[in-house]
Amino acid sequence: MSTPIIEMHGIVKTYFEGRPNELEILHGIDLVVQPGEFVSIVGESGSGKSTLMNLIGALDRPTRGSYRLDGVDVSGASSRQLSDIRNRKIGFVFQNFNLIGRSNAQKNVELPLLYAGVPPRERAKRAKSLLELVGMQDRARHRPAELSGGQKQRVAIARALACDAPLLLADEPTGALDTATSRSVMDLFHTLHREQGKTILLITHNPQLAAETDRVITLIDGRITREEKGGGRVD
Amino acid sequence: MIDNICLAFASLFANKLRALLTMLGIIIGIGSVIGIVTVGDSLTGSLTDSMNSIGASNITVSLQRKSSGEDGALMFGRSTPGSDDLITPAMIEDYRTQLGSRVESIALSRQVGSGTVSSGEDSASVTVTGVNADCQAVDNVTMTSGRFIRDEDGERMVAVVSDVFVESVFPTAREVLGQTFDVEVNGRLLRLYIAGVYEYQDDGTVSVDGSDPVTTVYIPIEAARRVLGESEGYQSLTVVGASTEDSTALLDDTEAFFASYYTHNDSYTVAAGSLETMLSTMAEMMSTVKLAVAAIASISLLVGGIGVMNIMLVSITERTREIGVRKALGARNSAIRVQFITEAVVICLVGGAVGIALGVGLGAAGASMLGYPARPSVAAMLLAAGFSMVIGVFFGYYPANKAAKLDPIEALRYE
Numbered sequence: 153m154s155t156p157i158i159e160m161h162g163i164v165k166t167y168f169e170g171r172p173n174e175l176e177i178l179h180g181i182d183l184v185v186q187p188g189e190f191v192s193i194v195g196e197s198g199s200g201k202s203t204l205m206n207l208i209g210a211l212d213r214p215t216r217g218s219y220r221l222d223g224v225d226v227s228g229a230s231s232r233q234l235s236d237i238r239n240r241k242i243g244f245v246f247q248n249f250n251l252i253g254r255s256n257a258q259k260n261v262e263l264p265l266l267y268a269g270v271p272p273r274e275r276a277k278r279a280k281s282l283l284e285l286v287g288m289q290d291r292a293r294h295r296p297a298e299l300s301g302g303q304k305q306r307v308a309i310a311r312a313l314a315c316d317a318p319l320l321l322a323d324e325p326t327g328a329l330d331t332a333t334s335r336s337v338m339d340l341f342h343t344l345h346r347e348q349g350k351t352i353l354l355i356t357h358n359p360q361l362a363a364e365t366d367r368v369i370t371l372i373d374g375r376i377t378r379e380e381k382g383g384g385r386v387d
Numbered sequence: 388m389i390d391n392i393c394l395a396f397a398s399l400f401a402n403k404l405r406a407l408l409t410m411l412g413i414i415i416g417i418g419s420v421i422g423i424v425t426v427g428d429s430l431t432g433s434l435t436d437s438m439n440s441i442g443a444s445n446i447t448v449s450l451q452r453k454s455s456g457e458d459g460a461l462m463f464g465r466s467t468p469g470s471d472d473l474i475t476p477a478m479i480e481d482y483r484t485q486l487g488s489r490v491e492s493i494a495l496s497r498q499v500g501s502g503t504v505s506s507g508e509d510s511a512s513v514t515v516t517g518v519n520a521d522c523q524a525v526d527n528v529t530m531t532s533g534r535f536i537r538d539e540d541g542e543r544m545v546a547v548v549s550d551v552f553v554e555s556v557f558p559t560a561r562e563v564l565g566q567t568f569d570v571e572v573n574g575r576l577l578r579l580y581i582a583g584v585y586e587y588q589d590d591g592t593v594s595v596d597g598s599d600p601v602t603t604v605y606i607p608i609e610a611a612r613r614v615l616g617e618s619e620g621y622q623s624l625t626v627v628g629a630s631t632e633d634s635t636a637l638l639d640d641t642e643a644f645f646a647s648y649y650t651h652n653d654s655y656t657v658a659a660g661s662l663e664t665m666l667s668t669m670a671e672m673m674s675t676v677k678l679a680v681a682a683i684a685s686i687s688l689l690v691g692g693i694g695v696m697n698i699m700l701v702s703i704t705e706r707t708r709e710i711g712v713r714k715a716l717g718a719r720n721s722a723i724r725v726q727f728i729t730e731a732v733v734i735c736l737v738g739g740a741v742g743i744a745l746g747v748g749l750g751a752a753g754a755s756m757l758g759y760p761a762r763p764s765v766a767a768m769l770l771a772a773g774f775s776m777v778i779g780v781f782f783g784y785y786p787a788n789k790a791a792k793l794d795p796i797e798a799l800r801y802e
Binding site: 206209211212231232235236238239240244246250251252253254255263264266267268272311315 | 389390394397398401708709711712713714715716717718719720722795796799
């Protein structure tokens with residue numbers, strides 16, 4: 153069996169450790185995601201969903217437990233190593249797109265490549281092909297303010313794919329979109345999953361969207377309470 | 388790096404007014420330094436040029452009252468030099484024998500006064516000056532006909548006049564050499580024989596009413612002395628060193644030579660000076676002024692730098708989310724730091740460039756107002772550019788470091 157993309161064992165995250173207001177958010181999470189899986193994590197706000205996402209996304213380190221991302225140890229990584237892990241191993245898709253307002257679509261897609269040290273000509277070439285993949289090739293010179301919500305999210309997905317990271321981490325990617333646009337964004341994820349074999353982790357509070365994925369993991373009060381097989385894509 | 392510079396310009400253009408206001412401190416600081424340096428350099432540069440053309444190395448030896456701070460003799464000493472105090476022809480002869488090989492000419496002159504020469508309805512204003520033969524070289528006098536004053540002329544009332552003078556006083560005469568004219572000087576009427584005519588050189592002074600310029604009538608110095616009824620001796624003389632001579636050394640030796648005659652004189656001594664020494668004194672003064680302006684400007688630059696720091700802190704707060712996104716996408720702390728330092732440096736460099744342009748412009752305007760050609764100093768400009776860069780790095784580092792250390796989770800959540 154190949155190396156799991158996510159391999160988490162006994163992950164505990166505590167804030168204000170050792171202080172009177174010490175707060176344990178995650179109480180020992182075990183999570184394994186295999187390459188090519190489309191997994192969703194659902195949970196109400198306050199369930200520890202965001203904290204878990206930050207840990208999976210290598211934005212933070214767990215207080216206890218071990219976490220290997222694509223075979224690389226994240227729990228003991230330095231801040232500089234975390235930066236490189238985020239750059240090479242994870243493609244982020246945010247709820248509010250988080251595009252850089254002053255840069256056009258293509259420059260936004262190029263950004264992770266810039267931090268990866270890819271030369272300008274190659275960056276532009278790759279960014280163009282990614283924009284084409286998400287159907288945004290005509291908007292390469294447009295700034296985020298000139299794009300609709302769905303278009304922005306497509307650009308953001310192209311950006312997440314830029315470094316060809318093994319994990320696509322989407323945090324409420326349809327949260328700021330209307331139903332029709334949400335549908336098209338979800339379809340894009342399904343296409344990426346099916347045709348490119350992308351490993352996708354979708355974090356959402358929407359059970360219908362979660363149900364479309366291979367596996368649904370429910371998080372309540374910092375614990376994984378349920379794991380069920382999703383229905384896959386409903387056409 | 389290029390990406391960072393583009394980014395910095397993009398954020399500069401996103402907030403044009405803010406960027407301009409921030410740069411103002413830098414612009415004023417750099418601009419004032421460059422302006423003053425430009426004016427100063429133009430001034431000293433032009434003076435050096437013009438003095439070289441009129442003989443900056445000419446040494447003027449003149450009587451000077453001894454300043455005696457200790458006994459207050461100054462107050463009671465003779466206020467005008469008596470006949471015992473003057474530089475005597477004997478001293479000059481001695482000087483000629485001892486240092487003559489190093490000296491090209493020794494010019495002696497004495498102003499008799501200004502006067503008017505009338506001929507019919509026309510009149511010409513003149514100044515009558517007694518000179519010796521060496522004055523021709525020192526004053527750069529070019530003869531058009533006849534000869535200059537000679538030392539053999541003694542007390543003879545011969546005169547050398549300008550061509551302008553000839554035109555107004557003898558407009559019809561075919562030959563003026565040997566002609567006589569009367570000039571009234573200091574209430575005395577002098578009858579002078581024209582021995583030579585020199586070419587009048589316009590020194591740039593314009594007469595107010597458009598009348599003919601006042602020209603000099605040269606007469607022998609002995610004649611001038613007799614007219615003035617003064618004793619034999621001079622208050623000042625001009626020495627022109629041989630072209631191979633080091634003028635500073637000659638100046639020191641000349642002063643020492645003449646001063647040796649005055650060691651026992653209570654009231655007077657001789658001092659030697661040249662435009663060259665004056666010039667170096669002026670250059671020293673100028674550099675003091677420059678230093679003072681630099682000090683004031685550095686305060687302005689400090690304030691400007693603090694302004695840059697302030698705006699960078701504001702900018703980083705505004706762009707917290709952007710920083711979070713960049714970090715999430717894999718920007719290392721160092722990349723964020725470099726990005727914001729670059730931005731601060733770009734603000735300072737653009738400010739510096741505007742300041743340099745402004746300074747050169749104002750300096751050139753100032754120099755031309757004073758009547759000198761502008762000479763912008765490239766060294767000063769490069770220094771200013773370098774200095775603005777240093778300010779950018781120095782005042783940009785703290786905000787940039789703050790940005791680099793932001794927690795990506797907090798930054799992403801920032802509204």
